[in-house]
Amino acid sequence: MDRRKIDVVISTCLILMSLIILTNDGLSEGGVETDLGSLFLPRIVAGLIIIFSATIAIQSILKLKRNADINEEDIISTEGFMGVNIYIGIFILYWLAVPYIGFLIATPFVMFAVSYLLGGRSWFAMTAMSIVVPLIVFYGANHFLRVFLPIWSLA
Amino acid sequence: MFDNIINGFSSILAIGPIIGIITGVFIGIIFGAIPGVSAIMAIAIILPLTFYVDPIIGITMLLAVYKAGIYGGSISAILINTPGAAASFLTALDGNALTKQGKAGKALDISLFSSVTGEMIATLVLIFVAAPISIVSLQAGPIEKVFLLLFAFTVIGSLAGDSIPRGLLSCCLGMLFAMVGLSTITGASRFTFGVTELMAGFTFTPMLIGILVMPEVINTIRNRTAPHHNLSLKNSKNRGDNRISFKEFRSVFKTILKSTGIGTFVGALPGLGSSTAAFMAYGEAKRTSKSPEKFGKGSVEGIAAAESANNAVCGSSMIPMLTLSIPGDDVAALLMGAFLIHGLTPGPLIFFEHTETIYAIFAGFLLTDLFLLVIAKSGFGFFTRVASLKRYFIFPCVTIFAFAGAFTAGQNMNDVLILIVFTIIGYGMRLVGLNPAVFIIGFILTPFLEQNLDQSIAIVGTDYHLFFASPFSWVFIALTLFFVYTSARSKKKRAKQI
Numbered sequence: 001m002d003r004r005k006i007d008v009v010i011s012t013c014l015i016l017m018s019l020i021i022l023t024n025d026g027l028s029e030g031g032v033e034t035d036l037g038s039l040f041l042p043r044i045v046a047g048l049i050i051i052f053s054a055t056i057a058i059q060s061i062l063k064l065k066r067n068a069d070i071n072e073e074d075i076i077s078t079e080g081f082m083g084v085n086i087y088i089g090i091f092i093l094y095w096l097a098v099p100y101i102g103f104l105i106a107t108p109f110v111m112f113a114v115s116y117l118l119g120g121r122s123w124f125a126m127t128a129m130s131i132v133v134p135l136i137v138f139y140g141a142n143h144f145l146r147v148f149l150p151i152w153s154l155a
Numbered sequence: 156m157f158d159n160i161i162n163g164f165s166s167i168l169a170i171g172p173i174i175g176i177i178t179g180v181f182i183g184i185i186f187g188a189i190p191g192v193s194a195i196m197a198i199a200i201i202l203p204l205t206f207y208v209d210p211i212i213g214i215t216m217l218l219a220v221y222k223a224g225i226y227g228g229s230i231s232a233i234l235i236n237t238p239g240a241a242a243s244f245l246t247a248l249d250g251n252a253l254t255k256q257g258k259a260g261k262a263l264d265i266s267l268f269s270s271v272t273g274e275m276i277a278t279l280v281l282i283f284v285a286a287p288i289s290i291v292s293l294q295a296g297p298i299e300k301v302f303l304l305l306f307a308f309t310v311i312g313s314l315a316g317d318s319i320p321r322g323l324l325s326c327c328l329g330m331l332f333a334m335v336g337l338s339t340i341t342g343a344s345r346f347t348f349g350v351t352e353l354m355a356g357f358t359f360t361p362m363l364i365g366i367l368v369m370p371e372v373i374n375t376i377r378n379r380t381a382p383h384h385n386l387s388l389k390n391s392k393n394r395g396d397n398r399i400s401f402k403e404f405r406s407v408f409k410t411i412l413k414s415t416g417i418g419t420f421v422g423a424l425p426g427l428g429s430s431t432a433a434f435m436a437y438g439e440a441k442r443t444s445k446s447p448e449k450f451g452k453g454s455v456e457g458i459a460a461a462e463s464a465n466n467a468v469c470g471s472s473m474i475p476m477l478t479l480s481i482p483g484d485d486v487a488a489l490l491m492g493a494f495l496i497h498g499l500t501p502g503p504l505i506f507f508e509h510t511e512t513i514y515a516i517f518a519g520f521l522l523t524d525l526f527l528l529v530i531a532k533s534g535f536g537f538f539t540r541v542a543s544l545k546r547y548f549i550f551p552c553v554t555i556f557a558f559a560g561a562f563t564a565g566q567n568m569n570d571v572l573i574l575i576v577f578t579i580i581g582y583g584m585r586l587v588g589l590n591p592a593v594f595i596i597g598f599i600l601t602p603f604l605e606q607n608l609d610q611s612i613a614i615v616g617t618d619y620h621l622f623f624a625s626p627f628s629w630v631f632i633a634l635t636l637f638f639v640y641t642s643a644r645s646k647k648k649r650a651k652q653i
Contacts (some may be wrong), residue, residue, distance in 0.1 A: 031343025033258040035612045038343035045330045052324040063638050076586050080377030087376050095571050118379050120547030145207045147563045
């Protein structure tokens with residue numbers, strides 16, 4: 001993937017976002033009147049974002065227009081991205097499931113799935129780890145930190 | 156000051172802080188030694204555990220993880236030529252060459268002794284320099300602080316990473332995210348779009364773990380097909396090859412002192428970090444060495460220079476944080492977050508408002524060096540075995556600790572969502588060359604900037620020229636321009652060389 005093209009897209013999005021911050025008063029609600037106002041600093045930052053994004057975008061556009069040789073740093077390798085998508089998918093499912101089925105039930109499945117994704121095939125060790133670690137974390141959080149991780153709430 | 160130091164030692168010499176330090180040293184060495192896992196990851200994961208203990212225990216434990224983690228990076232560097240931390244790159248060069256000659260024990264020994272010496276001297280500099288600087292910086296009012304913070308943003312943004320616009324853009328994005336939620340000055344809700352959960356802003360811990368830790372996990376998942384290297388420590392039959400003699404240590408002691416000086420100086424400047432210190436010290440040691448041809452081929456002096464310099468940064472990087480509220484690098488930013496969570500605001504006032512705590516932390520810093528020396532020296536074999544654990548055992552645990560850590564911050568699932576969102580943002584930032592560490596620094600410092608800016612405006616009213624009435628303002632403007640100019644020039648030079 002050519003990072004220069006992505007630079008142009010991201011810079012455009014950031015510039016548009018900054019323009020909205022600069023022009024829309026509705027982004028701040030309530031509060032007391034001060035000399036500076038609530039949107040003074042955000043607007044300064046938005047202005048700076050426009051400058052830096054434009055600098056990055058212009059550099060990338062010039063390189064693309066010149067058909068300049070692509071540097072190593074301008075290439076984004078997409079190798080292994082499927083694994084990343086699966087991992088993020090697992091994490092989102094985990095986040096959705098934990099409030100209903102609880103930490104102790106959801107976590108072993110997640111640990112086992114991540115282990116498998118990372119190439120683990122030592123079934124016994126992986127299963128043992130997936131059961132023991134959540135128990136330790138749950139017990140430790142409950143008794144030492146007074147943090148109550150979610151429990152089964154389907155009943 | 157000496158009274159304070161003695162009081163600090165009396166506070167730290169208790170069961171709780173000592174257990175904290177020992178735990179921190181163990182965790183730090185193990186995390187540092189595992190390739191692909193860094194000290195910063197260890198600190199971010201341990202951070203939520205420290206919420207519920209006394210600040211002296213919590214902060215010293217985090218600092219122990221930091222120091223031991225930087226040292227731990229040299230173990231995998233020496234044994235398998237894979238630096239656990241970027242700063243150990245040069246250690247890998249000479250250390251692994253020694254390992255191939257059957258002198259791994261010697262390389263590990265000199266790395267440990269140099270690290271501990273560097274850290275200890277830098278910590279002493281921190282103790283004796285920080286308080287006097289804080290007295291000077293107490294003179295700074297809101298106007299001077301605004302210029303100081305602008306200086307910090309610009310220098311950190313322009314020095315970190317390969318591109319100045321990308322560094323500064325990362326900083327601006329961090330600043331923008333910091334302004335989501337209720338304004339502490341006006342009470343207005345900004346960028347919340349009617350979502351009440353956003354009123355309090357983004358919770359720091361899940362955001363931190365998402366930006367700094369989880370992208371490392373994702374990187375490992377992307378490279379999951381790469382072969383696993385087992386760390387193993389093979390002792391030579393010749394006992395002299397397994398340890399460093401006093402004579403050998405004495406012969407490189409001058410190099411250690413010089414490199415520690417370089418590391419301490421570099422660490423005290425914001426934005427440079429331990430890798431720069433290691434490279435500068437290594438270059439200087441090679442330039443002045445009697446046998447420069449050995450560098451890169453198994454030079455004990457080379458390891459001593461790189462390790463003492465990169466470990467000296469640990470102590471001195473706390474100087475700008477504790478005296479000026481400016482975290483010099485990503486780890487300092489994280490530690491600053493930890494200080495804030497524990498109700499300690501880093502800055503000159505910390506020496507007056509929390510004298511006992513801060514000197515106890517300093518004493519803990521020194522004690523950590525001793526524990527690091529003893530624990531690492533007696534457990535090389537153990538640490539190499541633990542650090543050899545397969546990645547499919549380590550990273551599922553990191554995932555769960557990250558989840559639990561994010562949940563711990565506010566005991567609600569929204570914080571886990573913040574973790575997921577910032578994991579994606581953090582990884583995306585790395586892909587497009589933005590700097591997550593600078594993003595975090597921008598996030599942490601923005602509330603201070605906003606507060607001081609508001610106070611400054613209240614002071615100057617409509618006489619805006621008063622902003623430039625203080626010599627401090629001009630000094631910081633000049634320093635900012637100087638740093639940006641030199642950084643741009645050196646980056647241009649480097650680009651031409653490539």
